[in-house]
Amino acid sequence: MDMNPQALRVFIRQRLAAGHLPQEKGPRVWSEPGQGEICDACSLVVGHTELMMDVPSDAVTRELHFHVACFHAWQVERAASGPHLNGSAALHSRGTAGDGAF
Numbered sequence: 001m002d003m004n005p006q007a008l009r010v011f012i013r014q015r016l017a018a019g020h021l022p023q024e025k026g027p028r029v030w031s032e033p034g035q036g037e038i039c040d041a042c043s044l045v046v047g048h049t050e051l052m053m054d055v056p057s058d059a060v061t062r063e064l065h066f067h068v069a070c071f072h073a074w075q076v077e078r079a080a081s082g083p084h085l086n087g088s089a090a091l092h093s094r095g096t097a098g099d100g101a102f
């Protein structure tokens with residue numbers, strides 16, 4: 001993983017806005033050594049020497065996988081992108097996150 005933190009945050013913010021990453025995570029998160037999974041945040045492989053965060057989410061039908069740093073960045077960006085905490089409705093409303101400059 002060689003993306004700098006600032007670029008990573010921007011990238012994750014864009015993925016959240018585009019609906020590629022959910023606003024919600026499941027109730028439990030765990031970690032295990034990477035198995036060559038693709039990180040859902042930065043799209044890079046989680047190597048065998050890295051720790052991978054497994055995140056089941058109601059918003060997606062599969063587990064999400066993250067590098068540890070990407071997971072933290074996702075947490076930060078989720079918190080920063082608004083209080084959509086009960087946002088199953090947000091899943092179905094597309095195109096609301098264009099240039100929401102407030």
Ligand SMILES: [Zn+2]
Pocket residue numbers: 001039040041042043044066067070
């Ligand atoms: Zn990553």
